[in-house]
Amino acid sequence: xxxxxxxxxxxxxxxxxxxxxxxxxxxxxxxxxxxxxxxxxxxxxxxxxxxxxxxxxxxxxxxxxxxxxxxxxxxxxxxxxxxxxxxxxxxxxxxxxxxxxxxxxxxxxxxxxxxxxxxxxxxxxxxxxxxxx
Amino acid sequence: xxxxxxxxxxxxxxxxxxxxxxxxxxxxxxxxxxxxxxxxxxxxxxxxxxxxxxxxxxxxxxxxxxxxxxxxxxxxxxxxxxxxxxxxxxxxxxxxxxxxxxxxxxxxxxxxxxxxxxxxxxxxxxxxxxxxx
DNA sequence: GTACGATCTAGAGTGCACTCGAGGTCAAGG
DNA sequence: CCTTGACCTCGAGTGCACTCTAGATCGTAC
Numbered sequence: 001x002x003x004x005x006x007x008x009x010x011x012x013x014x015x016x017x018x019x020x021x022x023x024x025x026x027x028x029x030x031x032x033x034x035x036x037x038x039x040x041x042x043x044x045x046x047x048x049x050x051x052x053x054x055x056x057x058x059x060x061x062x063x064x065x066x067x068x069x070x071x072x073x074x075x076x077x078x079x080x081x082x083x084x085x086x087x088x089x090x091x092x093x094x095x096x097x098x099x100x101x102x103x104x105x106x107x108x109x110x111x112x113x114x115x116x117x118x119x120x121x122x123x124x125x126x127x128x129x130x131x132x133x
Numbered sequence: 134x135x136x137x138x139x140x141x142x143x144x145x146x147x148x149x150x151x152x153x154x155x156x157x158x159x160x161x162x163x164x165x166x167x168x169x170x171x172x173x174x175x176x177x178x179x180x181x182x183x184x185x186x187x188x189x190x191x192x193x194x195x196x197x198x199x200x201x202x203x204x205x206x207x208x209x210x211x212x213x214x215x216x217x218x219x220x221x222x223x224x225x226x227x228x229x230x231x232x233x234x235x236x237x238x239x240x241x242x243x244x245x246x247x248x249x250x251x252x253x254x255x256x257x258x259x260x261x262x263x264x265x266x
Numbered sequence: 267g268t269a270c271g272a273t274c275t276a277g278a279g280t281g282c283a284c285t286c287g288a289g290g291t292c293a294a295g296g
Numbered sequence: 297c298c299t300t301g302a303c304c305t306c307g308a309g310t311g312c313a314c315t316c317t318a319g320a321t322c323g324t325a326c
Contacts, residue, residue: 012273013272014272024272025314025315025316026313028275029313029315033313045323046321060248060252063248063249064245065313066242066245067242067245067249070312070313071313088256089265089266092256092260095249095252095253095256098249099246099249102242103246105242106243109199109200109235109238109239109242111196113239116196116197116200116231116232119193120232124225127225132222145303146302146304156285157302157303158284161304162283162284166283178291178293179291179292180292180303181304198283203283204284
């Protein structure tokens with residue numbers, strides 16, 4: 001088995017968009033918002049050329065977004081990575097803070113689930129009792 | 134111990150807002166959006182008078198909102214309740230559907246948490262190894 | 267050399283869920 | 297009475313995160 005991942009492979013914006021599951025508009029907008037850890041290089045003609053690892057970066061951003069991190073937090077994290085090594089403690093703090101926010105969200109959802117399930121259970125039992133289910 | 138809840142108690146919009154933890158603007162807007170299960174009665178002077186159980190209704194709406202239900206779903210549920218008894222099966226279906234959405238959200242968040250924790254752990258170990266923590 | 271699909275920029279538009287403001291009315295205290 | 301604070305309606309404004317448009321350019325394939 002050899003390494004099947006070609007780390008020198010680059011992507012056009014269209015390829016990256018379809019691989020990452022976002023629109024090309026979104027990629028350009030993310031760039032304008034400072035969400036990339038380094039400047040996106042261009043061809044002589046001006047087209048964007050994305051490095052292979054951009055895909056992993058976008059996957060991380062997607063996880064952060066999915067879990068409720070606002071764009072400002074992504075920007076902050078990108079800025080830390082862009083600034084280079086030496087700020088790992090800050091990156092860690094940011095990630096841990098989001099981890100705690102995630103824990104809070106999960107607890108909230110579990111509490112909501114309990115209330116809603118209880119309500120549903122009540123309807124279900126009433127329907128069963130009346131032979132309507 | 135006697136019943137300490139006065140179910141005949143009514144609320145002004147300001148009272149209800151502070152008890153329910155929303156703004157008076159939001160209560161009026163919810164009403165305009167059809168999120169109440171019955172028309173809100175008014176004083177001769179035109180002020181809204183909320184029944185005691187409106188508080189419980191708002192608590193349920195809050196849980197639905199917190200767990201990502203769009204206003205359209207709240208409106209749909211309110212419409213079913215407004216329509217009176219006979220559609221309990223539909224109410225049940227709506228609640229169960231939201232319950233499933235909630236389960237999906239919780240799973241998504243748990244997956245995100247894993248990715249973010251792993252990333253944080255990597256930073257933490259690197260910092261520890263360099264004696265910076 | 268030309269067709270055509272992907273890409274470029276700048277900026278406007280969208281959807282959601284509020285949130286606020288203007289201008290006026292109501293009602294309890296003094 | 298009169299003041300004052302809570303309330304009324306209607307409509308405009310806000311913040312977020314995209315999403316789309318217009319009009320131009322690039323680059324590969326005939």
